[in-house]
Amino acid sequence: MKPTDTPPKTYRVKSFGCQMNVYDGERMGELLNEKGFSQAPDGEDADLVVLNTCHIREKAAEKIYSDIGRLTKGKTQKKAPMIAVAGCVAQAEGEEIMSRAPSVSMVVGPQAYHRLPDMLDKAVKGERATDTDMPAIAKFDSLPARKKRFPTAFLTVQEGCDKFCTYCVVPYTRGSEISRPFGDLVDEAMRIVDNGAREITLLGQNVNAWSGDDAKGRSIGLDGLIRELAKIPDLHRIRYTTSHPNDFTPGLVACHGEVEKLMPYLHLPVQSGNDRVLKAMNRQHTAESYLRLLEEVRAARPDIALSGDFIVGFPGETEAEFKDTLSLVDEVGYAQAYSFKYSPRPGTPAATMDNQIAKEVMDDRLQRLQERLNRNQKAFNASKAGQNCTVLVERKGKFENQWLGKSPWLQSVWFEGDVTIGDLVEVNLVEAGPNSLEGALREVAAI
């Protein structure tokens, strides 16, 4: 690779995959701003493009090579930019990317992106660089202070996974479970709120495995952290995602009933409703234990909106086993959910299991599952019609005087009125659609 005569000045970060990647993408942007770069305006060419990738399913991982191709051939923008590949594909396939895609200057894993500025200095000199080390805490320590103003913000509190579900790449791409220290998180949360955030979503691959020592040196879990953050006066809403059923403590269940700022929404993946499949997936919980847990959470917070993740067509899944998943869906009554066809991932135990399921069978099962889930979601939305609730205004709608925001149950709500982004407003939910609700503005809270 040749040295560049004109060092890059503008950048664009494109994040794929989960919310943790969105958080990482924002932080990479902040690092680049500090180095004197500026974000390329929408629609304009960027000198540097960071592809912040996801490895969770085959389609997501393969997309990266076509994105690189389009950037290099001038199909995405007029001038080919300098390219950095970050995120989970970088971690899993760093060397392969370097050999398959000569136009890539930098490959940086999710735990090493704080070193991006040094890598850039090398890239400008024409040296290609790969960094897929995993010094997780060091990364957070060397990131600049948060600056963005937004009504809603993500805050990564925990990273990595020790669960090793047999289908999943996350333990390999994100490393083992680590919790960021309590004091750092309280500081970052206060800074985000000072900058305008009214809602914070705490993030982690297994966020409810977070643990730490509070200011008095007492050992606490995620519930303790939530209770502490709830004391920040201008922070009005707290959410967290994603949890594993086995890391759910009685303290966290109680939090849902006691902490008003903790929103009534819980994303708790189950993957399958059949115990043999759950065992083969190494989920380490049963359908029954999952349902019992949800009952406890509902007892603490009866109006809670439940969400989940599902995989259809795991190796060996029979029609009868799949039907157990359908039954579980109806038993829970999800407000919202994500469902996927099983995708064999290199290096995971399930990829080499016998009885891989044919694509047509998976297509059929996914369609039937999604029908159920959509019906559940419609019913949940309909159950809210006529009620009053608060909405945090997130952005302008398509039409004059129209605004969009989220209900406490994470539904999209649109309404008309004289408000601004970041307002917490009281609306009456007048009509429920499958994916959003229409609200009528009642009042704007003084905050």
Ligand code: SAH
């Ligand atoms: N840590 C979280 C989320 C992990 S990834 C959890 O355990 O719940 C998000 C979702 O992607 C998973 O919950 C699962 O439903 C799905 N997923 C992961 N690996 C997959 C694979 N190989 N094929 C299809 N879906 C997968």
Ligand code: SF4
């Ligand atoms: Fe993947 Fe399972 Fe860990 Fe979730 S708990 S990240 S699905 S290994």
Ligand code: F3S
């Ligand atoms: Fe994808 Fe990595 Fe998140 S594989 S889902 S970006 S942890």
